Every structure is written in structure tokens, then in C-alpha cells.
Amino acid sequence: MIEQGVRLSPSEICLPVKAFLGHVAELKDKVDALFLPRIVCNRVAGDWFFGCPKAIALPDLTRAVFDSLPPVVEPILDGRVQTDRQSFRATMSRLDHSADTRKAFSRASVAAQSAAKRTSEESSPLHMFGCAVSDRASRGPEVKVGVVGHAYLLFDSGLSLDVLDMVRDAGARPVVVFPTADEVAHEAQRETALNWYYELELLAAARNLLEVQKVDGLLLVASFACGTGAVTNELIQREAVHRHRVPTILVLLDEHTGEGGLVTRVESFVDLLRLRKR
Amino acid sequence: MRIAFPYMGTAPIALQGLLRTLGAEVVLPPKPTRETIELGARLAPEMMCVPFKMTLGNMVRCLEAGADVLAYVTGSWSCRFGYYGRLQAQILRDEGYEFRLLELRHDRIPAIFDEVRALNGGRMSSAIVNGLRAFRIGWMKSTAVDEVETRFRQTMPSAADGGDCRRLLDSMLNEVLAADGPAAIRRVRGAASRRFAALPTNGRARTLRVKLVGESYCVVEPFINFDIIARMGEMGVLVDPFLTAHRWLGFHGFRLGKDEVKRMRALSAPYWRYCVGGEDQNSVGQLLLAAQQGFDGVIHVHPFGCMPGTVVQPTMARAARDTGIAYLPLSLDEHSSEIGIVTRLEAFVSLIEKRRRNLAV
Numbered sequence: 046m047i048e049q050g051v052r053l054s055p056s057e058i059c060l061p062v063k064a065f066l067g068h069v070a071e072l073k074d075k076v077d078a079l080f081l082p083r084i085v086c087n088r089v090a091g092d093w094f095f096g097c098p099k100a101i102a103l104p105d106l107t108r109a110v111f112d113s114l115p116p117v118v119e120p121i122l123d124g125r126v127q128t129d130r131q132s133f134r135a136t137m138s139r140l141d142h143s144a145d146t147r148k149a150f151s152r153a154s155v156a157a158q159s160a161a162k163r164t165s166e167e168s169s170p171l172h173m174f175g176c177a178v179s180d181r182a183s184r185g186p187e188v189k190v191g192v193v194g195h196a197y198l199l200f201d202s203g204l205s206l207d208v209l210d211m212v213r214d215a216g217a218r219p220v221v222v223f224p225t226a227d228e229v230a231h232e233a234q235r236e237t238a239l240n241w242y243y244e245l246e247l248l249a250a251a252r253n254l255l256e257v258q259k260v261d262g263l264l265l266v267a268s269f270a271c272g273t274g275a276v277t278n279e280l281i282q283r284e285a286v287h288r289h290r291v292p293t294i295l296v297l298l299d300e301h302t303g304e305g306g307l308v309t310r311v312e313s314f315v316d317l318l319r320l321r322k323r
Numbered sequence: 324m325r326i327a328f329p330y331m332g333t334a335p336i337a338l339q340g341l342l343r344t345l346g347a348e349v350v351l352p353p354k355p356t357r358e359t360i361e362l363g364a365r366l367a368p369e370m371m372c373v374p375f376k377m378t379l380g381n382m383v384r385c386l387e388a389g390a391d392v393l394a395y396v397t398g399s400w401s402c403r404f405g406y407y408g409r410l411q412a413q414i415l416r417d418e419g420y421e422f423r424l425l426e427l428r429h430d431r432i433p434a435i436f437d438e439v440r441a442l443n444g445g446r447m448s449s450a451i452v453n454g455l456r457a458f459r460i461g462w463m464k465s466t467a468v469d470e471v472e473t474r475f476r477q478t479m480p481s482a483a484d485g486g487d488c489r490r491l492l493d494s495m496l497n498e499v500l501a502a503d504g505p506a507a508i509r510r511v512r513g514a515a516s517r518r519f520a521a522l523p524t525n526g527r528a529r530t531l532r533v534k535l536v537g538e539s540y541c542v543v544e545p546f547i548n549f550d551i552i553a554r555m556g557e558m559g560v561l562v563d564p565f566l567t568a569h570r571w572l573g574f575h576g577f578r579l580g581k582d583e584v585k586r587m588r589a590l591s592a593p594y595w596r597y598c599v600g601g602e603d604q605n606s607v608g609q610l611l612l613a614a615q616q617g618f619d620g621v622i623h624v625h626p627f628g629c630m631p632g633t634v635v636q637p638t639m640a641r642a643a644r645d646t647g648i649a650y651l652p653l654s655l656d657e658h659s660s661e662i663g664i665v666t667r668l669e670a671f672v673s674l675i676e677k678r679r680r681n682l683a684v
Contacts, residue, residue: 055636057628057654083597085401095401098599098630105595109637121597237409240400267370272630275370276406283417297370 046071047203051300053110059268060204060299061197062099062106069107078116078140081107085123087242090230093125094242097273129154161226188217188318191254193247193281194266196223198298206304208266208296208311215308215315220258224249237280244277251281255289262292262318264311269299292317324442325350326425327385328394329378329407332543333468334568336500341461345453346442347392352384355546359384364657366414372403372626373547373656374540379411386420394425402600402631460508461572464499467512469569471495474519476563479556480530483523489553491518527559531675534613535564536606537624538632541655542566548624548655549664558672563618565609566602586612594638603635610642610650619675620649627656649675 047060050067073079081104086095099106104119120136122129130150137146190212198205199221212219224232228249232238239245254260263285267274278295285291294314296307326342327350328335339349352359355377363380382393393415395408412424427435436450443450475492482488495511495518502508533555541548542564552562587608588598594611598604610621623639625632636652643650651671653664 055633057633057636062634085597098401098603099634101401101597101599102595102603102631102634105597105638106634109594109641237413240398240405270370270628270633272370272372272403272628275368275628276403276410279368279371279410280413283413287417 047300057270058099059270061195061268062103063300064201064204065103066107066110069111073111073114076115078118079107079114080118083119083121083123085121086125088124089233089242089245092233092238094233094245095240096243097241099272186319186322188262188315188322189258189260190217190219190262190264190315190318191251191258191260192219192221192264192266193251193254195243195247198266198268204268204298205266206298206302206307208264208307211308211311212264212315215312217261217315217318219264220254220260222250222253222258224253228253239273239277239280241273244273247277248280251284255285255291260291261322262294262314264314265293265295267295267297269297292321324348324392325390326392326394327352327382327390329381329411331374331540331571332545332568333472333496334543334572336468336496337461337465337569337572339500340464341457344457344460345439350385350388350390352381352388355381355544360546360657366418370628372629374538374544374626375403375407375411376657377540377544377547378407379414382411382415383418383420386415386422390422392423392425394427396428397426398428400600404600460505463505463508463512464502465569465572467499467502467508467515468496469567470512471499471515472567472569474515476552476556476561478519478522479553480559480561481524481527482556483525485553485557487522488519488556491522492553531560531619531672531679532617533560533562533620533622533675534609534618535562535622535624536609536613537602537622537653538626538629539566539571539602541624541626542602543568543571547626548653549659549661551622551624551664551668554665555668555672558669560619560672560675562622565605594642595635599634600631603631606635607638607642610639610648611646614643614646614648618648619679620651620671622671623650623652624655625652627654627659649678 046067047064048067049070050063050065053066053070054063069079083101083104084096085101086093088094095101104117108114108117118136118140120132121127122132127135133150134146192199192209192212194205199209209219209221224246229242229245232245232249232252239248251263254263263281265278265281267278282293282295285293292314294310296310325348328338330338335351339351342349359380360373360377361380362383363376363378366383367376367379385393393408393412395411397408398405408424408426415422425438439454440447440450443453471492475488479485479488495515498511499508502511535542535551543566545552552564555562587605590611591604591607595604595607606623610623613621621643623636632654639650639652649671651667653667
């Protein structure tokens with residue numbers, strides 16, 4: 046599926062978009078309509094923060110790549126222009142849907158709010174995702190490796206080649222943090238805040254890993270040619286290396302990434318951390 | 324205050340005039356070279372776009388030349404450009420340079436005005452008078468530069484000696500830079516058409532016309548686009564950039580003129596419904612407009628890894644296919660080789676020449 050996406054994509058685009066186009070190719074002849082929301086910006090702590098241009102332009106990209114497509118349902122989520130409720134109703138009326146849209150929307154919002162509340166609690170299993178170390182390699186002191194990367198990469202074994210398992214197999218404990226809403230808002234208010242809301246999450250996660258979890262090293266996972274990642278990873282690396290003296294490694298993923306090469310890099314990084322700890 | 328700012332193409336000619344009249348001393352970097360860009364690329368994140376690396380290299384040169392204030396246009400939108408100032412400042416501070424960062428953003432206008440007032444000894448009245456004078460000088464210089472560049476573009480394809488034409492461009496740009504008052508600027512501007520018309524011609528009657536679209540920095544900065552306008556001019560092709568330094572200096576949303584923005588939006592609507600930066604919507608709209616106006620081809624330039632620039636490519640290709648106009652996408656960065664680009668340009672020119680001949684039969 047990724048291969049099909051690669052064939053369809055412009056050559057310079059990032060791996061997740063290639064996978065996305067592969068998904069569309071797989072689905073388009075089996076469905077009556079495609080649901081491609083255009084998520085433009087989010088309000089965090091009073092300011093607007095944007096999505097990545099590639100994600101915002103996905104519906105246009107899809108239309109340009111495929112010759113034939115089923116109808117595309119394309120709600121625009123741009124709080125500067127219209128509220129989510131307006132956008133939902135506009136989409137529904139275009140679909141000619143007879144159900145009670147108002148009721149559906151309020152039910153969905155209640156569900157979304159309670160989900161957001163639950164995931165932002167400290168006790169949520171989503172707040173910190175730590176895997177146990179496999180017993181086969183637990184000589185020496187325990188090494189904690191903070192892993193920073195978008196969930197769509199880290200938890201997709203097709204894209205990340207299960208990099209979390211690689212850390213575990215190398216004898217270290219991978220720690221992934223999902224920051225709370227407060228931590229993200231705090232990040233948004235800094236003087237040097239980034240422009241993109243989902244990159245704020247990565248910054249908040251990295252800060253938590255460095256200051257609260259006190260990890261021994263940071264593993265940054267990003268896709269090749271990720272534009273926003275170029276900025277975020279630079280900021281995180283500068284913070285980790287200059288202020289916290291914590292070593293970092295940056296892993297760039299694309300469709301050519303080989304499992305063997307990645308395992309070697311992760312293992313040598315963990316070895317380095319273990320040596321430093323002795 | 325010795326001020327430096329990131330720039331592209333001929334934009335600093337007008338900006339220098341403007342800031343000088345305001346009372347600031349302007350530090351301009353030397354003409355960009357391979358070393359400038361390598362310097363920037365060494366300090367910048369690897370996956371960053373080439374305008375960032377280029378402007379970072381320029382800033383280092385400016386700091387070495389004694390600049391103590393760095394001014395950036397910053398803001399929050401989806402393209403990385405809004406973030407240049409904050410990241411470059413951090414990189415340069417980690418390198419040990421000392422300076423003050425001046426962020427020009429829409430929510431800091433009072434602070435910017437305070438800067439202007441401080442330059443004028445804290446007096447409100449002289450700040451306002453000087454501000455208006457500065458704006459006038461900046462505007463006049465920018466218009467003069469635009470006039471000179473337009474004449475250059477028109478003359479180049481039919482000039483007997485391309486070198487003469489380039490030399491005249493350089494010397495006239497220097498005259499605009501050196502001109503110190505409205506009268507002097509007007510004199511240079513007025514002479515442009517006469518001086519370019521006086522160059523000997525090669526007798527070429529019909530020229531091919533190509534529209535240059537894409538990301539602003541790549542369109543406007545000749546060092547990055549391998550001087551595409553002059554080079555194509557020497558091949559006998561008139562290149563019409565959709566954006567010039569003069570137009571870029573206007574405000575982002577207004578610079579193409581309100582009608583033109585609306586027109587671009589309407590034209591590109593079937594293909595591209597949401598502007599995400601990097602001149603994506605303008606590029607699609609300008610391609611369709613060029614097809615309507617009978618241009619022979621469109622060249623789309625963007626920095627390697629540019630987020631809007633890459634995502635708009637399939638759309639550009641489809642629009643070109645639908646309208647039947649010749650289309651060449653070029654992705655540029657610090658590793659682009661001159662020879663590679665020139666070969667592709669030459670192939671493109673012979674393609675559109677052939678098409679023109681076939682159409683004429």
C-alpha cells in the first residue's frame with residue numbers, strides 16, 4: 046500500500062502523505078464518498094495555531110493525483126472563518142442528509158469533550174506510555190530513552206518499523222509522553238512558541254521527558270522532508286544538548302529506511318547511554 | 324543602531340533608502356556566494372528550506388560587519404517563513420553573536436513605532452515627518468528598480484550582447500542605490516527606457532514568453548534560481564516573473580492588487596481551494612492565466628522540501644495538462660547544480676520553440 050502511494054506521490058513529499066495516498070487508492074473504488082476533513086487551525090491559549098500545509102491541502106492534493114474519485118466530503122475546520130458547528134452543518138446540508146444534525150453535533154461534542162478531559166488527566170494511560178524492558182538484555186543500569194515523534198509515525202509499525210520495540214530489544218526502556226492540555230498551553234505561551242499546534246505537543250512532550258521523567262537520552266523520530274519537524278527537532282535538540290546535557294539521536298524515516306540500519310543505530314545509541322551512566 | 328534584515332533580490336535597495344531616511348544605519352551583506360550559502364547550511368537544520376539557509380548565511384555576514392539589530396518579519400501561519408526570526412536568533416546566539424532581535428509582526432506595531440521615535444530623539448513630530456519621508460523615498464526607489472528591471476527583461480532576448488545588457492542593469496541598480504534624493508531617483512528612472520533602447524539589437528522579431536511562478540524567494544533571488552531571467556533572456560526567451568522585489572515589498576495580501584488576488588482565487592478554485600502559503604494559490608492561478616494569455620510555457624520554482632511548494636506540484640501538473648501549456652517544475656537547494664538546471668532549461672526552450680513552430684504551420 047505504501048508502495049502504491051509512493052508511485053502516486055510527488056517525489057519530495059513526506060512518508061505519511063505517501064501512505065495516505067496509498068490508502069485513498071485502496072479505498073476509492075469501494076466507497077460511495079471519501080471523507081477528507083481540512084483541518085486548518087486550532088486555538089491554543091487564546092492564539093491560533095496552524096496545521097501543516099500538506100495536511101491542510103490534502104483534499105486538493107487528492108483531487109490532483111487521481112483521475113477519478115467518488116464524491117469528496119470536505120468539511121473545513123477553520124475557526125477564524127466559521128465555527129465547527131457551522132462547518133458541520135454546511136457539510137451535512139451538502140450531503141442532503143435528513144437526520145437531525147443539531148442533535149448529532151451536540152452528542153459528538155459532548156463525547157469529544159469528555160475524551161479530551163480524560164486523556165489530559167495525569168492518570169490516563171495515554172499520558173505516559175512506558176514499555177517494560179525485555180528481560181533478554183537487562184545487564185547494567187537501567188537506561189530510559191525518551192521517544193519524541195508524532196503518534197501517526199510511532200504507533201504505525203508500517204511507517205516506523207516498530208522503533209519502540211527496537212529500543213526495548215536493545216535493553217532500554219522507551220518512554221513516550223502525551224502532554225496534558227495545560228502543558229501544551231504553557232508551551233504555546235512561550236516567547237518562542239512554534240506556529241503549529243501538533244508541534245507544540247512534541248515540544249511539551251520533550252520538555253516533560255527532560256524535566257520530569259529525567260530520561261537518559263532522547264530519540265527523535267520524524268519523516269524525511271517533514272517541514273515542521275525540521276524546526277521542532279532543532280529546538281528540542283538545542284534544548285536537550287545545551288541546557289540538559291542529554292544526548293539525542295534523530296531518526297528520519299522514509300520508504301527506503303531499512304530495518305537493519307535502524308536497529309544498528311538504536312542499539313549503538315543505547316550502548317552510548319549505558320556507557321555514560323557507568 | 325546598525326540594522327540588518329533578511330532580503331532577496333533587489334529588495335534591499337528600497338529598504339536601505341527607507342531605513343536610512345528614518346535615521347538607522349543599514350548593514351548590507353556582500354553579494355551572496357557559495358560560501359554564504361554553505362555557511363548558512365552548516366548552521367541550519369538539515370531539512371530546512373534553502374531561503375532559511377541563505378538568509379542565515381547573510382545574517383552571519385552582517386553580524387561580522389558590525390550589525391547590532393536584526394529585523395525580521397515574523398508571525399504565525401502555516402509556512403515556516405513566519406518562524407525564521409525566532410529560530411535564526413536562537414542559532415546565532417548559540418554561536419556566540421550578540422544582537423537585539425526586532426520582530427516586525429502585526430501585533431507589535433506600537434513597539435515598532437516606538438523604535439522609530441527613539442531613532443528621532445524621542446520626538447513624535449519629527450518621527451512622523453521622517454516616517455513619511457522615508458516611506459516616499461523607499462517607494463520611489465522601489466518603483467525605479469522595478470522600471471529598470473522591467474526594461475532589462477524586455478531588452479535581454481533581443482540584445483546583440485547579453486553581457487552589455489547585464490552590465491547596464493547592474494550599473495543602473497547601483498545608481499538607484501546611490502541616489503540620495505527624489506530628484507536623483509527620478510532622473511535614473513526616467514533614463515531607463517532610453518538607455519536600454521540604445522543597446523544594439525540582434526534583430527530577433529518574435530520572442531518566446533515564459534511565466535515564472537512559485538515560491539517568492541526562489542522567484543525573486545537570482546542567486547538561488549541561477550539567474551533564470553537573464554539566462555533565459557540570452558536564449559531569446561522573455562521570462563515574466565509573477566512576483567518581483569517591488570511587488571513583494573507591498574503588504575502580503577495586497578501586493579498583487581486586490582483585484583488580482585480575487586482573480587487568482589477565482590481562477591484556481593477548481594484546482595486549489597485553500598491557500599496554505601508559498602504562493603501556491605497564486606502559482607496555480609498564474610499558470611491558468613498564462614495559458615489564457617498565450618504564454619509559451621510556465622516554470623515553477625520552489626525550495627526543496629518547501630511544504631506548500633511540494634504539495635501543490637500534482638495540482639500544477641494537472642492544471643498544465645488540462646490547459647495544454649508547457650510546464651517545468653524546478654526544485655532548488657544548496658546542492659542544485661548550475662549545469663543540471665541549465666540543461667533542463669535548454670531542453671525546455673527547445674521544446675517550446677518546437678511547439679511554437681508546429682502551431683504556426
